[in-house]
Structure formats: structure tokens, C-alpha cells
Amino acid sequence: MNKDDNFGRLLLLLLIALGICLGLYYLPDRLFGMKIKKVDLLSDIRIKQESLSMDSLRMQLEQPDTVRIDSAAVRDSILKTTGIDSVALALRDSLYKVMYADRGADSLGTHIEDYSVGHIGLKRFFAALRDSRKQERPVRVAFLGDSFIEGDIVVADFRSGMQKEFGGRGVGFIPITSVAAQFRPTIEQEAEGWNTWSMLTDHHHRYTLSGMTFEPESDHPSVSVKTTDRYPELKTVSSLKFLYEKNTRTRMTLICNGTQDTIREVLKPTSVITQYERTGTFTEASFAFADTAGFRALGVALEDNSGVIVDNYSLRGNSGMILTRLDSARCRELNALRPYDLVILQYGLNIVSDSILQYGWYAKRMEEAVHHVRTCFPDADVLMLGVSDRSRQVDGTFETMPAVLALLHAQRQAARRSGVTFWNVFGAMGGENSMVRFVENNWASKDYTHLSFRGGKEIASALLKAILLEKEFYDEADKVAR
Numbered sequence: 001m002n003k004d005d006n007f008g009r010l011l012l013l014l015l016i017a018l019g020i021c022l023g024l025y026y027l028p029d030r031l032f033g034m035k036i037k038k039v040d041l042l043s044d045i046r047i048k049q050e051s052l053s054m055d056s057l058r059m060q061l062e063q064p065d066t067v068r069i070d071s072a073a074v075r076d077s078i079l080k081t082t083g084i085d086s087v088a089l090a091l092r093d094s095l096y097k098v099m100y101a102d103r104g105a106d107s108l109g110t111h112i113e114d115y116s117v118g119h120i121g122l123k124r125f126f127a128a129l130r131d132s133r134k135q136e137r138p139v140r141v142a143f144l145g146d147s148f149i150e151g152d153i154v155v156a157d158f159r160s161g162m163q164k165e166f167g168g169r170g171v172g173f174i175p176i177t178s179v180a181a182q183f184r185p186t187i188e189q190e191a192e193g194w195n196t197w198s199m200l201t202d203h204h205h206r207y208t209l210s211g212m213t214f215e216p217e218s219d220h221p222s223v224s225v226k227t228t229d230r231y232p233e234l235k236t237v238s239s240l241k242f243l244y245e246k247n248t249r250t251r252m253t254l255i256c257n258g259t260q261d262t263i264r265e266v267l268k269p270t271s272v273i274t275q276y277e278r279t280g281t282f283t284e285a286s287f288a289f290a291d292t293a294g295f296r297a298l299g300v301a302l303e304d305n306s307g308v309i310v311d312n313y314s315l316r317g318n319s320g321m322i323l324t325r326l327d328s329a330r331c332r333e334l335n336a337l338r339p340y341d342l343v344i345l346q347y348g349l350n351i352v353s354d355s356i357l358q359y360g361w362y363a364k365r366m367e368e369a370v371h372h373v374r375t376c377f378p379d380a381d382v383l384m385l386g387v388s389d390r391s392r393q394v395d396g397t398f399e400t401m402p403a404v405l406a407l408l409h410a411q412r413q414a415a416r417r418s419g420v421t422f423w424n425v426f427g428a429m430g431g432e433n434s435m436v437r438f439v440e441n442n443w444a445s446k447d448y449t450h451l452s453f454r455g456g457k458e459i460a461s462a463l464l465k466a467i468l469l470e471k472e473f474y475d476e477a478d479k480v481a482r
Contacts, residue, residue: 095473095476095477096114096119096473096477110424110427110428110462110465110466111466111469111470112383112421112422112423112466112467112469112470113412113415113421113422113423113424114421114422114470115415115416115418115419115420115421115422116419116420116421117419119473119477121381121382121383121419121420121421122342122381122383122421122467122470122471122474123381123474124341124379124380124381125139125341125342125380125381126470126471126474126475128341129166129308129341129471132166132167132306132307132308133306136305137305137306137339138168138303138304138305138306138307138308138309139166139168139307139308139309139341140308140309140311140338140339140340140341140342141162141308141309141310141311141340141341141342141343141344142209142311142313142340142342142343142344142377142380143155143158143310143311143312143313143314143344143346144209144313144314144315144320144323144343144344144345144346144347145312145313145314145315145318145344145345145346145347145385146314146315146316146317146318146319146320146346146347146348146349146350147314147316147317147349147350147450148314148346148349148388148450148451149312149314149346149456150179150180150314150316151180151183151184151185151314151453152171152180152184152185152186152312153450153451153452153453153455153456154346154451154456154459154460154463155310155312155314155456155460156185156186156230156231156312156453156456156460157456157457157460157461158310158460158463158464159171159172159231159233159308159310160231160233161460161461161464162308162310162464163233163307163308163310164233165308165464165468166307166308167304167306167307167308168233168303168304168306168307168308168309169233169234169235169236169237169238169303169304169307170227170233170234170237170239170301170302170303170304170309171186171187171227171234171302171303171312172301172302172303172309172310172311172312173210173243173299173300173301173311173312173313173338174187174189174225174299174300174301174302175210175212175214175298175299176191176194176196176212176214176223176297176298176299176300177189177191177194177196177214177223178212178314179316180314185228185230185453186228186230186231186234187225187226187227187228187234187302188225188226188227188228189223189224189225189226189300190222190223190224191221191222191223191224192218192221192222192223193216193217193218193219193220193221193222194214194215194216194217194221194223194297195214195215195216195217196212196214197212197213197214197215198211198212198315199211199212199315199322199325200315200317200318200322203325206327206329206330207325207326207327207330208273208298208326208327208330208331208333208334209311209313209326209331209334210298210299210313210315211313211315211318211322212298212315213245213296213297213298214296214297214298214299215295215296215297216289216292216295219290219292220288220289220290221288221289221292222286222287222288222289223286223287223297223300224284224285224286224287225284225285225300225302226283226284226285227282227283227284227302235283236281236282236283237281237282237302237303237304238279238280238281238282238304238305239277239278239279239282239301239302239303239304239305240256240277240278240279240280240282240285240300240301240302241275241276241277241300241301241302241303242275242276242277242287242297242299242300242301243273243274243275243297243298243299243300243301243337244267244270244273244274244275244276244295244296244297244298245270245271245272245273245274245296245297245298245330245333246270246271246294246295246296247267247268247269247270247274247294247295247296248269248293248294248295249266249269249291249293250266250267250289250290250291250292250295251264251265251266251267251289251290251291252264252265252266252267252276252287252288252289253287253288253289253290254278254285254286254287254288255285255286256278256280256282256284256285257281257282257283257284257285258283258284263278267295272333273298273330273333273334273336273337274337275301275337279305282302285300285302287300301338311338317350318347318350319347319348319350319351319362320345320347320348320365320366320369321362321365321366321369322369323345323369323372323373324365324368324369324372326372326373326376328372328375328376331376331377332376335376335377335379339379340377340379340380341379341380341381342380342381342382342383343373343377343380343381343382343383344382344383344384344385345369345370345373345382345383345384345385346385346425347366347385347387348386348387348388348407348408348411349387349388349390349449349450351387351407352387352390352401352403352404352407353403354392354401354403356403356406357402357403357406358406359403359406359407359409359410360410360413362407362410362411362414363410363411363413363414363417364414366384366410366411366414366418367414367417367418370382370384370414370415370418370420371418381420381421382418382420382421383420383421383422383423384411384414384415384418384420384421384422384423385422385423385425385463386408386411386412386422386423386424386425386426386427387404387407387408387411387425387426388425388426388429388435388451388459389404389426389429389430389431389432389433389434389435389438390404390435390448390449391433391435391436391439391448391449392448398433398435398436398439398448399432399433399436400432400433400434400435404426405426408424408426412424421470423463423466425459428459428462428463428466429458429459435448435449436448438451438455438458441454441455442454443455443458
């Protein structure tokens, strides 16, 4: 065999290999339902479209306010509703800028961004905290979200921190049952004989913040709850409540604290949200029901009637957009029993998609949702949380999905246009690729999307710190006003 034959065979082999590589490069992203990793001989020197997208998205996030607001009209409205004149508003604006410049708050968003004119977006909430000892009710926070806060992740530590700071005990409202009931460490609960309706799939019933309602599917439905010692503020409470929204003649049997003392009641007939309450010292309760035709229940509340109470209204799969379907009348009924001072909105994980980098449509829908929430709970301030970091695997390494930055920008724009407060979870985590660190520390699951309880504690601590820092600004602003 001569050298020319060997060279020809080598050249042919190289051409075949090159052809195979080119063929693999042009394979579709998915084949038979499986994701295919492309073979790219020039990957090390090629400027990827994703890199260009990330650069563009970073610049978008760093731009100053791109939303125009009729400040004069808003200021006139504030003067009418709060009595704060333009001079006081100007002073608050100046103080706000000076305070955060002095504290060195960074661009990642470790502080709360207040997009209300005059920076009064949490004024009612902080006023309620200030006057909490004078009030005959607790300061109430409704923490709405998706699976990110399921099982009380984030919320449990936020609640504990708030109760340590301002008093109060108890887990607050608990739905009759939920997908998180078996692994939620802040309450033990069991329920039997109930049919669950969810606003995610049902358009027949009228819904309020929990997004769920429950009807008996057996003759004798029951629900039992028991406190845990996961946090010291949860061990005992002074108020036990049962909330229901429809009833004709239901009989209830209640056993408290595992004793043999049995309380029997005929629940009040109603077609509006109503609560049955007992006061004392409680660690557990078992409710059993009979004659339940026409009965519809919401849940149980274990809490004090003072301090701060934080209700977790997580609903897996909720994007936040369906908040526009909350029933206004039902929400007013709930607000009469549980008047909320702050509504926190945590959404976005269910929207993030590799194939979408434009979320203006979502910003618009969330503006509508915020407006509706404010209509339903007119005495509550609103705090919108930005999406957390979420990673995808690219060339063997995990990195932030570009869609996260795009969605974060849209959420911030929605908060600006709505004139509400905003807190950047992505920034609090550490920004780009922070989810990788969370997974390495066992602070997040291997799906590079959801936090563990330990990771939730980190976020809760940062959120609490941001709120307390914001409260310092309000305290200083009030002193200047006086």
C-alpha cells in the first residue's frame, strides 16, 4: 500500500467525520421527544445568540425608569387621600435618596424599591405596625404565591422574624387541605371527606385569596390541626377560628387540645364568609361535621389576636394573572374578618420559558391583577416580589436563563406602572448564576428552580431586613414631617 492510498483514505475519513459533525449540528433541538445537544466545532469561538440576549437584558435592567407617570395628577390624588402636600412629598423623595445612598444599597436590589410618588407605598402597613399595641386586632399580612412558597418555604421564616420583632403567635390561616399538607413543617393537619375546588380549573365558584374552596363529599367530613414547635411562635395560640362561606344547618363537633371535653355547635346559617371562633390556649383541634347539605368551608386559623399574623396563600401553578378573577364581594367579606395591612405578591416561576424573552404582555396582566387586588383590599399596601434565579444547563454547566432577566424587567415595569413597592428576589439571591450556589449549599433543589427550607430562610432574612430598613426611612420621614 503506497503513501498516496493512505493519504486518500485519511482524507476520506476526515471528510466523513466532518460530514457527520455537520449533520449532527443541523439536527433539530428535539428528536422523538428527547432534547438533543448540538455538536458545534466552532462553539469556543462563536458568539452565541444567548450571550447577545443576556447582554441586552442586562442593559435593560440597568436602565433608569422607562415608565412615564403623570406625577402631578398622582400627587393631587395623594393630597386628597392622605393629606400629604407637595412640599412634604418632595422632602420624602429627597430623604429617600439620601438614606439609601448613605446605606450604600447596591443595584442588585437588596432594598425595597418604592414606585409610589412620595415613597408612601408602605405607609399604611408601617402605621399599623406602629399602632399595633393600640389596636384591638393583629397586623395582617397576606403572602400570595405559587409553589415557590409552598409548604411555608420563605413564609415560615419571614413570619417568625416579623413575630419576633413585633409580637404575635401562630401560623395563621390554613386551608382545609392542600398539596403541601403532608410536608408543611409549621402545622400538622389531616382532612377527610372533602372535595377540593381550585380557581385554577374551576370557573363556577367564587374565590378569595386562598384560591380554593371545599365541599363535603361524605356524610361526615372532618379536619384536624396540631401546632408544631418548628418555631417558638407556633407552639401555642390564643385564638382558634373556623372559616366557612355557605351553610344551612351544619352541626359541628369540636375537640380541643386532645381532651375529652367535646363542644357541639350548630353553625350559623350563612351565604357570606363567616367565622366560628373560640379563645383560650390551643395546641390542637379536631372538627367533625354532620348534616352538611349546602355546606362550603375555607379553612382553619391558629393565631393570636395581637401582634403580626402572616397567612400563606400559596397555590401551585398560579402565575398571578388569575388574581383578576378574585370575587370582589367575597374579598370584602374576608377583609371584614381578616383586615389585611399588606399583600405580598410572589409570582413568575410558572411563566419563565426558554422560548420567550418578551414579557410585556405579562406586565400588563399583572398591572390588572394588582389593580384588582387593591380594589378588593383597599386598606392594604402591596409589595410585589421579582422572580428568583432559575438555571438551565448549557454546554455542561448551569447558568441563569435569559428569560429570568426579561421577566424581572417586566415585573419591575408592572410595579412602576401600578405605583406599588417592589423587591428583587433575584438580586437578593446574588444575581446571575446565584441558583448554582444555592444548589451547591443545599439551599435549593436539583431542578435549579425551587428553594429548600434552608434557602427559603436566606430569602426571608433578606426580605425582613429590607422591610425593617424601609421602616427606618418611614420613621425618619415622619420625624421630618413633624
